Amino acid sequence: MKNKKTLVLGASTKPDRYAFKAITKLVDNGHSVIALGQNTGEVAGIKIYTKNIPLKNIDTVTLYLNPLRQRDYYNYIIETKPKRVIFNPGTENPEFYQLLKSNGIEVEVACTLVLLATNQY
Numbered sequence: 001m002k003n004k005k006t007l008v009l010g011a012s013t014k015p016d017r018y019a020f021k022a023i024t025k026l027v028d029n030g031h032s033v034i035a036l037g038q039n040t041g042e043v044a045g046i047k048i049y050t051k052n053i054p055l056k057n058i059d060t061v062t063l064y065l066n067p068l069r070q071r072d073y074y075n076y077i078i079e080t081k082p083k084r085v086i087f088n089p090g091t092e093n094p095e096f097y098q099l100l101k102s103n104g105i106e107v108e109v110a111c112t113l114v115l116l117a118t119n120q121y
Contacts, residue, residue, distance in 0.1 A: 004031050004121065005057055007080070009073060010064030010091075011037035011048045018088060019064035022112045029116055034058075055080045060121075062086040062112045067093040078103050086112055 006026055012019045019035075020043055026033045027044040034055065035048045042048065052073075061082045063070065070093055077085060078099065084106035087093060097107045115121040 004059040006031050006033050006060045006062060007055060007058050007082070008033060008035045008062055008064065009077075010069070011035035011043065011046075012064070013037075013039065013041035013043055013048065017064070018113065022062060022064070022088075022116075025113060025116045029121070031121075052076045058082040060084050060086060062088060063091040064088055065091060067091065067096070070096055074099060078105070081105070084108050086110055086115070088112055 008019055008023050010019050011023060014020055023033055023035055023043045023046055027046060033046045035043065035046050037048045038050065040048055040050055058080050059082060061077055061080065063085065074096060082105060085100055087107065087109045088111055092109060100107050
């Protein structure tokens, strides 16, 4: 399995949140994870940053932010140049799909946890 460096946007230290579960599963599956959220903390040994940090070689951005909150990150994500952005349930955003596609970034409307569980990540 190939390590896909992943940015989890909307990270949370609350175990009932899907972003928390995704970070844990990504780490369990051997992917390197960078986590960005509203509050600092740590999940599965991964530090959660609250400010945009410079990123390189990101394969995947997985979103756990509603479309309104995503707007603040449009440029950040596009400048990061990931191969793909996964829109998890509840994060669907056609406006952002178009922006990403016009910048050559693949859009995937899926659930990160399901992709990991079915070996499609």
